[in-house]
Amino acid sequence: EAAVTQSPRSKVAVTGGKVTLSCHQTNNHDYMYWYRQDTGHGLRLIHYSYVADSTEKGDIPDGYKASRPSQENFSLILELASLSQTAVYFCASWWDTEVFFGKGTRLTVV
Amino acid sequence: GDSVTQKEGLVTLTEGLPVMLNCTYQTIYSNAFLFWYVHYLNESPRLLLKSSTDNKRTEHQGFHATLHKSSSSFHLQKSSAQLSDSALYYCALSDHSGGSNAKLTFGKGTKLSVKS
Numbered sequence: 001e002a003a004v005t006q007s008p009r010s011k012v013a014v015t016g017g018k019v020t021l022s023c024h025q026t027n028n029h030d031y032m033y034w035y036r037q038d039t040g041h042g043l044r045l046i047h048y049s050y051v052a053d054s055t056e057k058g059d060i061p062d063g064y065k066a067s068r069p070s071q072e073n074f075s076l077i078l079e080l081a082s083l084s085q086t087a088v089y090f091c092a093s094w095w096d097t098e099v100f101f102g103k104g105t106r107l108t109v110v
Numbered sequence: 111g112d113s114v115t116q117k118e119g120l121v122t123l124t125e126g127l128p129v130m131l132n133c134t135y136q137t138i139y140s141n142a143f144l145f146w147y148v149h150y151l152n153e154s155p156r157l158l159l160k161s162s163t164d165n166k167r168t169e170h171q172g173f174h175a176t177l178h179k180s181s182s183s184f185h186l187q188k189s190s191a192q193l194s195d196s197a198l199y200y201c202a203l204s205d206h207s208g209g210s211n212a213k214l215t216f217g218k219g220t221k222l223s224v225k226s
Contacts, residue, residue: 094214
């Protein structure tokens with residue numbers, strides 16, 4: 001069973017502060033993704049990566065950066081958190097047409 | 111680019127009635143994969159069904175769906191709703207071309223609420 005672990009599971013951040021969401025996978029999958037979940041918008045792709053040290057922009061990359069320092073780790077960085085970035089964030093990895101999700105990080109920006 | 115449409119944001123049913131959640135899609139890729147993911151509260155979204163074969167019924171855990179490429183549809187169905195089916199359901203699309211294009215495009219999701 002694929003394992004994708006996100007930390008923290010929840011976080012409260014102040015507007016203008018820096019936030020880093022971390023993701024770790026133990027199955028050596030090449031592809032990793034960060035999605036944002038909002039009611040009425042579903043899951044939207046922020047950034048993804050298919051190899052270490054390389055990231056790609058997804059559909060809504062503005063205000064976010066990503067880092068893939070190794071095969072196992074993929075971080076999402078909010079340099080200047082804003083109220084509009086309050087959401088649930090899911091990390092995922094991909095293998096053979098199936099995506100495996102982490103349990104999500106609930107981020108509240110105040 | 112690819113897109114997935116789930117017109118119903120909320121479907122409310124009485125237990126025992128049939129379920130049908132609609133999904134249509136747009137893609138230029140002839141070998142696209144279509145998926146249904148289910149997301150229960152406080153859990154990870156997980157794969158329910160997937161298909162890339164035209165006109166073939168795919169079944170899992172009492173749910174079924176048939177990919178119809180002629181109408182670009184992949185509707186999710188179940189003959190009899192259960193209270194435990196209450197969840198958020200996502201339809202998703204992948205072109206499975208690999209490389210930098212290997213990604214899922216999700217619809218907005220349909221919340222299924224089953225009541226007794």
